[in-house]
Amino acid sequence: MREVAIVGAGMTRFGELWQSSLRDLFVEAADEALRAAGADHVDSIFVGNMSGGQFVGQEHLGPLMADHLGMAGVAATRVESACASGGVALRLGFIEVASGMSDLVLATGVEKMTDGADVTNVLASAADQENEVYHGITFPGLYAMIARAYMTENDLTEEDISWVAVKNHKHGAMNPKAQFQHEVTLEQVMNSTMVSDPLRLLHCSPVSDGAAAVLLCPLEQARKYTDRPVRIVGSGLATAPMALAHRPDPARLDAVARSAERAYGMAHVTPGDIQVAEVHDCFSIAEICCIEALGLLEREAAVKGAVTGCTALGGRIPVNTSGGLKAKGHPVGATGIAQTIEIFEQLRGEAGDRQVEGARLGLTQNMGGSGASSVVHIFEGV
């Protein structure tokens, strides 16, 4: 296998972007990534996208996006793994370059959620239709059940969950691409509208539009495109039963733990080596569960991570310095690539006010649905 580096990145602002269509968003992000690296061609494109068909009536995104980027003719493939589509697109791009099949690959993600679709029902199509959705469950409902299970097993309070949102909004307030660039107080979070008990509005990621893209090439060619490449040193993908009822313990995210083990093994590192992480906080409870499953903190420390400041900027292991899905936004198919871009910038020392001093090793974890798929990547600044 060849070593693979990221040499360019581009991303739209996340939010309700009514002036831009699905293809506009894609082209803006992809064009920025190519320009950043001074590249005028690619061999292949992966487009992470959860549900263009249901959100805006557009499927077959590979050729459409290649054409609108002015690259009709290149290999182009749409990749779907619900909210983990972007992370899986990165993994496929990584494998394609590592294998020697292609030299320059764009790994991208895009989603347009605010054009009038029945978003809650579209998202629910990533849950188990026969065992869950038929009975009326939604994603806030699934994560509320995970939260209740976790609260029953542990000393976890609504206040602990709320601090995660406070922290991520604080980080997002420093991110010019974030959907929400304002801080929130603990009182605002704990008094926000109840969505699905115990999860309130300010525990939820929003409905968002956006796109993100990174350019990959063999490490040995990276200096042609940038003097600060970031190497992908580990990649792990795993699955778990989709229905919560089919899992041994709904509060345990086994796919996250397995994908992390695979990525740590490939990178020859341990969780303690990671200096900055972007994890999938689609609901604030998910950040706590994922930090534990990734082994970044023991369960008790994970529960209190945001309360103690351990997971905040300046803390022992800063998590979601971008603002996370909560504040940066969650255009589902784009999220995994946006997480990658935050770590890319951190490892290049380009994260501005959000910079984690001296960060050399970073991790992203991107999850599909209520945790039925999870993809973890580990990156090293070179």
Ligand code: COA
């Ligand atoms: N966090 C903070 N503010 C939010 C928000 C969120 N998650 N969602 C909406 N808002 C704000 C809006 O900006 C708007 O503010 P304004 O009145 O100042 O303009 C206000 O709340 C009402 O927005 P609206 O779009 O009407 O909210 P909604 O009630 O339709 O949707 C949720 C709120 C929580 C139901 C929706 O954001 C949601 O479904 N989130 C979860 C998405 C999801 O499941 N993703 C997949 C995860 S696996």
